[in-house]
Amino acid sequence: MLDFTSTPIILTLMLGAVGVIIPVISAARKEKGGKLYGGIAFGALVAAIAFVGYQIMTKNVASGALFSKDVLSNDMFGSFFAIAMLIVGIMTTVGSFNYMRGRGNPAVYYSLIVLSTIGMVLVAYSTDLVMLFVAWELMSIPTYVLAGYDKKNPSSNEAAIKYFLFGALSSGIIIWGISIAYGLTGSTNIEQVISGFSHLSPGMLPLAILAVAMFIAGFGFKIGLVPFHMWLPDTYEGAPPPISALLAAGTKKAGFAAALRVIVMGAIALDLNWSFALAIIAIITMTFGNLAAIRQKNISRMLAYSSIGHAGYILIGLSIAPFSALGAAAALFHVLNHAVMKAAAFIAVAGIVATLSITNIDKLAGLAKRMPITSLGLVVSLLALAGVPPLNGFWSKLMLFGAAIDAGHVVSWAPYLAVAGVLNSALSLAYYGWLIRKMYFEEGESEKRVKEPRSIIAVMIFSIIFMVGVGVYPDPFIQFAKSAVPVLTSIPVIH
């Protein structure tokens, strides 16, 4: 029976009501102006994050990742992702205040951001494949609309159509995977599917492998794993920059939440040599993303390829999760850090686009003099993405690579993941450094300081405090990530 006081249900009711009420208020109200709707969305998201924080503090959530008979479980794993997604939702909402000035339909825009955020949160909490699929679509469909929000702009529309076609294909693949899993095990509850997988007759094993492969492909489209990444740079470049932040930092991370619950556990139950396959995908993904990012001229496109590279780093944690206790915790910590870093970088780009209409990296020369606070935020987030100490990206990369070396006691190939990760971080420093050099050490055409939007400054200051704060004092966040890790040994496997 559903417990109506559990965290995910109250979150859904709270944010869902706000998401539905915003367009209603807009219809009832005569005067125009988007500030009110942005304010309501911001208030609701802040209240939601305060509620999740309260639930964690008062220990109303179970630790680890639970399986339950219900469709939603009130556990730490979901709450961890909920905090990350809600931070991204808040940063996107505030970062959009300036973008939305003078544009039509602000009520719909903010309402869709709130609805998409609930979808992401529910993906992380769901323990049933039906719920997972519905939440996945609740997350995806609003973002198709948001990516094409700038409807007079051909590149925004093109971005949305590419994103839509690949997104719809990925949901088709996911529901195929669910249908095979249901046919084999007679249930859609993730726990029962996994225990069913571990008792299959050998003749049915290829079908179960096919189901897991379909989940990897379906979730991989959103995560941006390399054979499935074709749409990603185009979409992140063409979509409005605040929405690129939502996609890169939000939907991608929800994909990892689903992957941890479904793929990792399903693959463990099948007892395949699957983690080696994930490790190969991880290395290909990060190398491809970082190599392609080097030759980009457009800053959004460069950040898009860099987010493909980061999907590879997080996948290291997933692939070594069964061999090292730290693997999954490191992946979760990097998910939280990357969400804030990437959202900050894209919101900084949104500020630059809104005030100077520049997207070409060559034209960013001398930006530090024109927009000092936005430049500082962008630089701190780029350094954090590269993993420079003492910023938060350093600690999560250190945990990831340390876990990979630690797993070398069990599997001989794991330390190579750490080597690949370190080489890739060095490679990524090349193009981040090039961008920083452009902004700070090159003479621009104009040195006149322009007025920076206040909402962008607010996001920049928050993210600088977060990145430096977690970098200086990472311990509580590492403990939080460790407490949220699914207990992989509790999987009902009999081998």
Next chain:
Amino acid sequence: MTNGLIDFVLVSVALLAIGIYGLAVKRNAIRMLFGVEMIINSANLNLVAFARFIPNSQGQTLALFSIAIAAAEVAVGLALIIVAYRMYKNIDIEDFRSLKG
């Protein structure tokens, strides 16, 4: 004569193949949308067929949800395609190439 499970699965695999063919070969955005819809509907057929041979109705429940979601998805997709048509007077995705890199 009643149909066995294998007949349903064969039909749904055939639909999946047609859908993938449509996505891979066609360059008209609406035809590609049809391809995606065929993939989703073949999965729905699969779910309903399995639910007939499994003593619970979760598969049928998911099929109902998935039909509703597919309808929402098509509404969004067609809206995007209409906007594209207004701009390009064409819905050939080969012509959408303002984003390159």
